[in-house]
Amino acid sequence: MASTFDPSQLHILLVDDEEDVVEVVSHFLSQEGFNVHKAYTGREALEKATPDVDLIVLDIMLPEMDGYEICKRLRSRVETETIPIIFLSAKDEEDDQIQGLMLGADAYLTKPVSPQVIVAHVKAVLRRSGIEESRTLQVNNLTIYEDEYRASLDGKDLGLTLTEFELVRYLVRHPRKAFTRQQLLETIWKDAMMVTERTVDAHVKNLREKLGSFAQHIQTVRGVGYRFVQEKGADSEE
Amino acid sequence: MASTFDPSQLHILLVDDEEDVVEVVSHFLSQEGFNVHKAYTGREALEKATPDVDLIVLDIMLPEMDGYEICKRLRSRVETETIPIIFLSAKDEEDDQIQGLMLGADAYLTKPVSPQVIVAHVKAVLRRSGIEESRTLQVNNLTIYEDEYRASLDGKDLGLTLTEFELVRYLVRHPRKAFTRQQLLETIWKDAMMVTERTVDAHVKNLREKLGSFAQHIQTVRGVGYRFVQEKGADSEE
DNA sequence: TATCTTCTGTCAAATTCATGTCATCCCTGT
DNA sequence: ACAGGGATGACATGAATTTGACAGAAGATA
Incomplete structure (x- = not known):
């Protein structure tokens, strides 16, 4: 886990089953210099969620296992419990948002959402969690x-x-x-x-x-x- | 600034020129046990933003001085620079949201937004600013x-x-x-x-x-x- | 109101039970 | 095989719980 806000030192895990979304967002994040890792299923996400990942962008609707479940599991593992998570969701139902936040999400974005907004949130979340929080x-x-x-x-x-x-x-x-x-x-x-x-x-x-x-x-x-x-x-x- | 997630020990500053909004949100926050302080103008907000305030919910559109300006000023004062801020806005234009996040907002909510969602965000932001939730x-x-x-x-x-x-x-x-x-x-x-x-x-x-x-x-x-x-x-x- | 009955408050002694500790055994990697 | 950390079972210790007896309070009865 990196300690300064140098995107080239920061690893973002992007989880969504829609390849298009992953590709586009990945492109913008790479543009900013972040190292992007991709996962398309819940299981894959859990596998790739190592302590080296600095932030996870997580879609709620996933095959095999939904985002909430993934979040819960990450939060219950010592090595991953502090990794910031940004939820991405097609639903905009209030309860979902509240549930997401309660599970310890750091942001909850409702699709459709532009890649720029995602990037902005990624930076904002990193700024306040990954960075000033020394290890x-x-x-x-x-x-x-x-x-x-x-x-x-x-x-x-x-x-x-x-x-x-x-x-x-x-x-x-x-x-x-x-x-x-x-x-x-x-x-x-x-x-x-x-x-x-x-x-x-x-x-x-x-x-x-x-x-x-x-x-x-x-x-x-x-x-x-x-x-x-x-x-x-x-x-x-x- | 409090150190445990005991709502009765936490102070929230609510800034919006629409009295209705302030009243309703205030009610829900009080319900959760938070101490709520209200401000209806930019100047008032700056006055009431003491170091004892644990979080600020800040509307963008305000008479006298807009939310961005307030945010900037708070960030430039040592005593207030670390207070988490949740932006509230009627605009949902992307640029505004990005600007808000760049200024160091901890969340950016677009009206209309239900009080429950605001409360959920307040809790989430407080939780990750080092305050551990405890029932x-x-x-x-x-x-x-x-x-x-x-x-x-x-x-x-x-x-x-x-x-x-x-x-x-x-x-x-x-x-x-x-x-x-x-x-x-x-x-x-x-x-x-x-x-x-x-x-x-x-x-x-x-x-x-x-x-x-x-x-x-x-x-x-x-x-x-x-x-x-x-x-x-x-x-x-x- | 006087009296009887039942229920609750209290105390200290007895007992149970959780934790601290230690010596020993087991496992893993060298 | 050896070294180092980890796991375990047996005990000692002392805190927490339980209990039984009794005094006192509250209700009931008349």
């Missing part, structure tokens, strides 16, 4: 370098293992929200339903150890699971 | 953060246990409705029919203790069980 998460004295798969505390590298890294990253990305062990397993241990919940505990323990004093931000929610909070002591009343 | 229940000074498994009174965390939390949440979700102890057991203690009804009492007691003065809203319905009411002493119905 690092900063919380107090903790820094998570997403691209580098490492994290540091007060500048000192923590030497996290992959699992530990994904664990903090996920928790920090969703501040305050409590997750059950099961949820964490499903998100971070993508494949495994064959993994004990105790496993999560073990990793949380190791993580906390490495986090040192910062560990207080990883709270246990008894009966539920764990959560990350920025302010400590939000658990006890005064 | 919350608000009743007077009590806030229940469903995703976070915690509740606070006047902003102070109550430190509820899981059972207590689920108890208030359930009662608050069904205002005025009285539940028997048995019903509560079946709902909250999913598995157990082997639990004494006295157990419920105990938890209600602990809950009331933590709720302090708010406890008066958790009423005992003699011979039945418990219920939550928003107004105290609500013996008479409407």
